[in-house]
Amino acid sequence: MAQQQNLFDTTPPAWELDDAETKLVARVVLSTGPTGEFDYLVPENFADERRPEMLVEAGRRVQVPLGRGNRPVVAYCTQVGLEPVAGRRLKLLAAVLDTSPLLTPRMLELGRWIAEYYLTPLGQVLEGILPAGVRGKAGTRETTLFSVPTRVSANFTRLDLPEKQAKALMVLAASSKPLAMKQWMARAECTAAPINALRKKELVESRVERIDTDPLLEEEVERRAPHELNTEQAAALHTIADALESREQQTLLLHGVTGSGKTEVYIQAIEKVVSYGRQAIVLVPEISLTPQTVGRFRERFDNVAVLHSHQSDVERHRQWKRIAAGGVQVVVGARSAIFAPTPHLGLVVIDEEHETSFKQDTAPRYHARQVAIQRTKMDRVPLILGSATPSLETWHAAKAGEYRLVTLENRVSDLPLPTVRAVDLRDMDHRHNRGAISRPLYQAMGVALNDGGQVILMLNRRGYSTHVQCPSCGFALKCPQCDVSMVYHRAANQVTCHWCDYTELPPTYCPECKDANIRYGGLGTQKLEAEVRARFPKARVLRMDTDSMRRPGSHEQALDSFRAGEVDILLGTQMIAKGLDFPNVTLVGVINADTALHWPDFRASERTFHLVTQVAGRTGRGDRGGRVLVQTLSPDHPAIVAAMQHNYRMFADNELPDREMLGYPPFGRMARVVVRGKNEEVAQAVASGFAEQMQATESGGSVIGPAPCAIAKLREYYRFHLLIKAGSIEQLHATLAPLAGKLKLPDDVQWIADIDPIDMM
Structure with missing residues (x-):
């Protein structure tokens, strides 16, 4: 092993070793705290292969002393081997926490790759790979297990024991594995008294382990034969x-x-x-x-x-x-x-x-x-x-x-792909179309329902009203912690920030000018549901969004009801747009295809194309066929046109040249650095300092920004971001190199680096 950074201080326990000595050394990474790999000596009792449940090996978690106070912390063992330790003062590893490795050598190798590629400490990566339930051994409980020592089983004939104790000892000796107290009592058909007597006489040995509780039974499913392929x-x-x-x-x-x-x-x-x-x-x-x-x-x-x-x-x-x-x-x-x-x-x-x-x-x-x-x-x-x-x-x-x-x-x-038609909202007579459902969509819904078909309506906005505004002075109600509009939820009679979950009672008048005519504008799924119920009073309507699907199993119950024909109109957010196969759906309506089209994100067109195409694919899956109506203010936008024609190649051929001209993925690599702080000027200054350091690397990458994020304030933190573009992942890493070391930052300032970012908000 190459020598690595050690956790060293002058307080015991630490040992000076002879120059000629080699010792068994465990290399570990901490799950939290200092980054890097650290070496610890392995005590002899943790190197005994006859006790595999206590063995230190790569992939197990261990407990190690950290810092001057020898604070016990959890670490992941990544490597174990004999190493010359001349002149090194190493602390002893304190405990082994797992009875078998939680991570295989291959998963440790994958973890190292993730750490290097995404610029994340290895210990944090390994914590992310292992679910919390696995780390905490959820569903297990500590139990005392009993066995008979070899010295006792070899001398049964010399033992003079009462009948019940003798029977209990024979039962335990005959078992192929250690027994818990209840198991032992049941097999020996005895109470705890003879067992406790054997324990006092030191004729049995015990150890505490975590064992599984009773597992849940799998639900039986009827088997099906393969379908014939076309x-x-x-x-x-x-x-x-x-x-x-x-x-x-x-x-x-x-x-x-x-x-x-x-x-x-x-x-x-x-x-x-x-x-x-x-x-x-x-x-x-x-x-x-x-x-x-x-x-x-x-x-x-x-x-x-x-x-x-x-x-x-x-x-x-x-x-x-x-x-x-x-x-x-x-x-x-x-x-x-x-x-x-x-x-x-x-x-x-x-x-x-x-x-x-x-x-x-x-x-x-x-x-x-x-x-x-x-x-x-x-x-x-x-x-x-x-x-x-x-x-x-x-x-x-x-x-x-x-x-x-x-x-x-x-x-x-x-089966033919459904016909898709755009409803140009610019041509609507708003004196007669005040709701979310245009006249063409209303008529198509009536036809579909009268023919016994089902309808899906997709609107990717939660709540009842998406903004609250005063018509007199222009005041807009925003979250006090975030730079976003509050959304009105009528059922709960509250306004909510969908980014930080801050809620308060809705205002009855303008907080600025005191005008009582404050307006609740914009359209969410709750308002759409109210309109659908009013315009189709006989239809059975179900709304699916994160507000209505909070109870465990509610998502599955809703889809089962729709599949069984107990629901006529299913409306909701993007959760209803993908992966659902309902042959009786004959109409899909996209209420507003433009919701994400003009976001400050180079993937906005791609997201819109994906969503419209996917929701359109929910219909026409049966013999009855289907149709799709897409309500939009941008019917001529290339993403909308390509989606209506089910033509992915048309969309890609139009979008890729723009990406190439600007050097955006897939024609380049990108990272996003976000700096946030309670003080706006301090956060901006740190972001500017980062930009200067990265621009000085001469790595071939370009740094854009800093600029305020699209959501400039989130959860009381002001946010600034930088975009880094490069021709390769190596150039990207080289440009970000100044941020990989230890940075001294002002209090309350934090930063993250996101390789291959998807969220640009």
Whole structure:
């Protein structure tokens, strides 16, 4: 091992060692606190291979003394080996916290890559890889386990014990593994008295361990046979099978229109993987992780594990252990499931790969797609990226030959794509169209409902009114902690900031000029629901957004009701736009396609195209066909036009030249540095200092800014950001190098660096 930084001070315990000595040294990273790797001596009792549950090895957590006060802290052991320790004063490692490694050597290697790529301390990365329920051993409890020492079992004939004690001792000796008190009492058919007597006579030994509580039973699912593939699907599967048999890493883009049967191709590819005795990981957006999605896999595979953020720590820990044991065929989960501890990985699939939810918004700020590419390279297995609307980064890589492009041009059973029509809100007579639903959309809804069809309405704005404003003086009600408008929620009779959750009672008059005619303007899903119920009083209406879906299981219950035909009109935010397959939906209405079109974000057009295309794909999935009406003030915008024509290539061909001209991804690499502070001038000064340091690197990267963020104040902090653009990841890292060291910052000033940023707000 190369010598690393040590945690050293002059207070005991520290030992000066002879020049010739080598000792067993553990290298660790701290889960919090100082960064870097630190060396500790391994005491002999933690190096005894006869006691594997106490052994120090890479991947286990340990407890080490830190600083002058020897404060005990948790650390991750990353390496153990004999090392010359001449002249070094090293502290002794204090305890081993795990009875087996929580991280395999391969996952430690992946963690190091994430730390280097995303400029995040390794200890923080490892904390992010392991779910809290796994670290805390959720669902286990401390239990005393009893066994018979060898010295006792070899001398049974010499022991003179009462009958009950003798029977209890014989039962314990006959057990193949240590027994807990209740187990021992049940098998020996005795009370605790004879057992306690044996303990006093020191004829048994005990140790305290954490053991599993009773696991939950899996819900039984009816098995289904594979669907017959059409010609396009069969060709796609053949291409994937070639990649599987190559036993090399390949990234494949499965580009298929909505309803083209991508999921069936994934499943049949995974069936091949399972037949080889290997495992697959399938990532889906959290919003799409419904029983419908998971059910498709459970209908086809015997052992499916699910990992997502809404699970309890107990369930998450249980699923993690099942996966690590090798008994799981398929892991289905959201972003963090890319870290599932599959011992025999054979394939990774990322469905709806364009989804922004695959990017983590807290440290480590990884993108699951980028991590999946690296993990599949390490394991030499294929990666499938699937989408009807791939991210432009993925599409460009496929067109450039870096990824293998596989296309599904048609829907299954040759069902036609729905017709899409724009409703130009500029042409509306607002004297007769005061609500959210235009006359053409109202009429189309009436026809669909009269024919027994179902309707989906999408509006990507929560609440009732999106802003509160005084018509007399122009005052706009903003959050006192954030530079954003407060949203009025009529059901709760409160105004809320959707960024920090600050709430207060709505004003009855203008706080500035005292005018009583304060107006509640803008349109949210709650106001849309009220209008739909008023205009279609006989229709059964259901709203789905984060406000109405707070109870556990409410999301699944809502979709089950809609699938069963108990709901006629489903309205909501983007959570209803993706991954849902309801053949009886004959009409989709996009209430306002422009909500994200003009954001200060170079991906605004791409997001709009994705959303409109995806929600349009929710209809026309049955024999009855379907249609889509898109209400917009920008019917001629290239993203809207391409979405209405279901033409991804048209959108990409129009958007990519602009990206190339400006050096934006995929034609360059980007990072975003955000500085925030309670004092606006101080925060701006720190951001300016960062810009000067990075500009002085002469690394080839360009630094733009600093400038106030689109949301200039958030949770009482003023925010400034810088954009760094470079031709390669190496240039990007070199430009950011001045920020990698220890920086002395004023109090209350914080900063983050986001590699490959998705959120520009």
